[in-house]
Amino acid sequence: MAKVLVVTSGKGGVGKTTSTAALGAALAQEGQNVVVVDFDVGLRNLDLVLGAERRVVYDLINVVQGDAKLSQALIRDKRLENLSLLPASQTRDKDALTADGVSRIVTELREKFDWVICDSPAGIEKGATLAMRHADIAVIVTNPEVSSVRDSDRVIGLLDSKTERAEKGELVEKHLLITRYDTARARRGEMLKTEDVLEILSIPLLGIIPESQEVLRASNLGTPVTLSNPMSAPARAYIDAARRLRGESLVVSVPTDKRSFFGSLFARRVA
Amino acid sequence: MNLFSLFNRRSSAPVARERLQILLSHERAERGRPDLLVVLREEILAVVGRHIAVEQDKVRVKMTRDDDISTLEIDIEVPNAARARVLLHA
Ligand SMILES: Nc1ncnc2c1ncn2[C@@H]1O[C@H](COP(=O)(O)OP(=O)(O)O)[C@@H](O)[C@H]1O
Ligand SMILES: [Mg+2]
Numbered sequence: 001m002a003k004v005l006v007v008t009s010g011k012g013g014v015g016k017t018t019s020t021a022a023l024g025a026a027l028a029q030e031g032q033n034v035v036v037v038d039f040d041v042g043l044r045n046l047d048l049v050l051g052a053e054r055r056v057v058y059d060l061i062n063v064v065q066g067d068a069k070l071s072q073a074l075i076r077d078k079r080l081e082n083l084s085l086l087p088a089s090q091t092r093d094k095d096a097l098t099a100d101g102v103s104r105i106v107t108e109l110r111e112k113f114d115w116v117i118c119d120s121p122a123g124i125e126k127g128a129t130l131a132m133r134h135a136d137i138a139v140i141v142t143n144p145e146v147s148s149v150r151d152s153d154r155v156i157g158l159l160d161s162k163t164e165r166a167e168k169g170e171l172v173e174k175h176l177l178i179t180r181y182d183t184a185r186a187r188r189g190e191m192l193k194t195e196d197v198l199e200i201l202s203i204p205l206l207g208i209i210p211e212s213q214e215v216l217r218a219s220n221l222g223t224p225v226t227l228s229n230p231m232s233a234p235a236r237a238y239i240d241a242a243r244r245l246r247g248e249s250l251v252v253s254v255p256t257d258k259r260s261f262f263g264s265l266f267a268r269r270v271a
Numbered sequence: 272m273n274l275f276s277l278f279n280r281r282s283s284a285p286v287a288r289e290r291l292q293i294l295l296s297h298e299r300a301e302r303g304r305p306d307l308l309v310v311l312r313e314e315i316l317a318v319v320g321r322h323i324a325v326e327q328d329k330v331r332v333k334m335t336r337d338d339d340i341s342t343l344e345i346d347i348e349v350p351n352a353a354r355a356r357v358l359l360h361a
Contacts, residue, residue, distance in 0.1 A: 146287050153295050157302050189284045196288040200295060 002110040005117045005245070006135040008159075010151030012122030014143045015179035018215055018225070019238070020119035021049045023139070025224035026242035028083035033114045035074065037086040037105075039131035040121040041097055044088035050077065051222025052085050061089040064101030070108050079227060084113070094127050106134040124154060129162050136165065137173045137245070139206060143180045144192040152176075152201055175206035177241060182211045183254055207241030208254045209234050233257045315345060323349055 007020045017040070024036040038046035041061065047053045052075050058068035063086075070086075077083040086109075089096065109116045120131035132138060138159050142152045159172045166172065178194060185191045198205055214232040218225035226235045226242075233255040240250050312332040319325055329348035334341065 146291055149291055150294065150298075153298065157299070186284075189282050192284050192287050192291075196284070200288070200291055 002113055003115055003136050004106060004110065004134050005115060005137040005139060006120055006132040007117060007139045007141060008120040008128060008132055008155050009141040009148070010122065010124055010128075010155040011143075011148045014141050014148055015209065015215075016122075016141050017045050017049055017119055018219065019139065019141050019177060019179060019209070020046060020117055021224040022226050022235070022238035023242050023245070024083060024115070024117050025077075025080060026226045026239045027115055027117075027245070028077070028080040029226060029239075030242065030246070031082065032246075033082045033112070034117065035084045035086060035109055035113045035115070036117045036119060037109070038088035038119050039097075039127055040119060041088045041092060041094045041127060042090065043121065044090050046119050047075075047085060047087045048222060049219050050085055050224065052077070052087070053222070056087045059087045059089040060105070061092045061096045063105055064096065064098060070105060079223075094121075094125075097127065097130055099130065099133070102130050102133060124151075124158060128155075129158060132159055132163055132172075134164050135159070135172050137175065139175050139177050139245075140201070140203065141177050141179055142197060142201070144178060144186070144194070144197055146192070149192065149197055149200060156201065156203065174203040175245070176201060176203050177206045177209065179209040180211045181208050181254060183256060205252050206244055207237050207252060209237045209241075210254055210256065212257060214257070311343075311345075315347070319347060325349060 005023075007016045007023070009016050017038075020036050024034045028034045036046060036050070037060065038044050039060070040046070044059075047056055055075050058073035060073070062068040063070050063073050073086055075085045075087065077085065086105075106116060118131045118135065121127040132155075140152050140155060142148050156174060159174060160166050163172050176198065178197060181194075182191060186193060194205070194208060210233045212232065212234045214229050215225055215234050218228040221228055225232065226238050229235055230239070236255040240252075244250055312330055315332065316325065316327065316330045319330070325347060331344075331346040333344040333346070335344065
């Protein structure tokens with residue numbers, strides 16, 4: 001059975017697109033058939049993060065409006081053959097996205113893939129509610145910071161009321177993904193602790209992605225971080241998160257990048 | 272900067288946590304309200320719909336809360352043809 005997963009947050013710039021690409025790639029690296037769908041109409045970015053920006057011919061809106069077939073719009077990743085992208089439109093406005101069109105496309109994608117991962121736009125308006133509309137699972141991307149946590153709470157409310165599952169009286173399975181986590185700042189008490197965020201939002205933890213230069217490097221290269229440097233701290237965190245999504249129960253830790261000789265020695269002993 | 276302010280700088284996270292807990296308990300309580308509006312909207316639609324053909328999205332229910340007075344605003348847009356029919360029946 002295909003699973004539809006939405007990566008959402010309310011707040012912008014917290015790491016939704018980065019996480020969509022990394023989780024999608026990690027699942028594909030494990031042999032799953034994955035499509036990542038960019039719902040950020042007018043501000044598409046997922047194509048860039050995946051390095052597919054020059055291969056976009058048709059997009060989500062073209063398919064919604066019947067100007068292209070789904071198969072014409074899907075872009076297969078050059079490195080991972082079981083990872084595909086359905087890009088958003090860069091030129092059209094959000095209103096071109098209709099509930100019926102989205103419903104039709106998601107139904108079709110469910111038949112073709114094991115995972116349909118929807119990268120939500122920021123906000124709580126139509127674009128975000130359409131992205132979560134058909135979700136079975138939601139990954140709520142949160143930075144350990146007050147406004148991000150507040151927006152996540154708001155989005156959790158939407159998942160419990162505005163989704164197809166909610167309307168049928170069913171639950172969307174919710175997971176918290178803490179991103180841009182700065183271990184040093186957390187230690188100094190400058191950042192909300194993971195336990196605090198968990199207690200406030202009361203949904204289970206999928207993973208903690210550390211703040212890392214590797215994420216920037218990956219997006220510069222147009223390669224998901226799990227592919228560009230699989231041993232880096234954020235890549236390991238995303239790979240573990242993907243395994244948890246598949247039902248494995250792994251203890252959550254915050255991977256750190258090896259900095260010194262002693263650090264790498266320590267890391268190897270632990271591994 | 273004295274020692275105390277140094278200490279204060281270090282412990283901003285607990286302050287954040289407390290502010291969030293208070294804020295979210297308010298916002299969650301408020302979130303219950305739109306549900307009432309959804310129920311009202313549907314029941315109004317059902318009642319009116321028995322007499323006039325109104326479209327789903329032409330019924331708007333809005334609650335405005337002020338300190339001492341709250342107003343419930345109901346706005347139903349009726350197609351001209353339908354209104355004519357109702358007037359004939361009346
Ligand atoms: N773990 C991380 N470490 C460092 N930078 C990150 C991390 N996650 C995301 N970023 C950066 O933050 C910015 C916003 O990320 P993005 O995934 O586009 O967020 P969103 O899709 O939620 O708007 C990007 O520049 C991205 O490279
Ligand atoms: Mg984004």
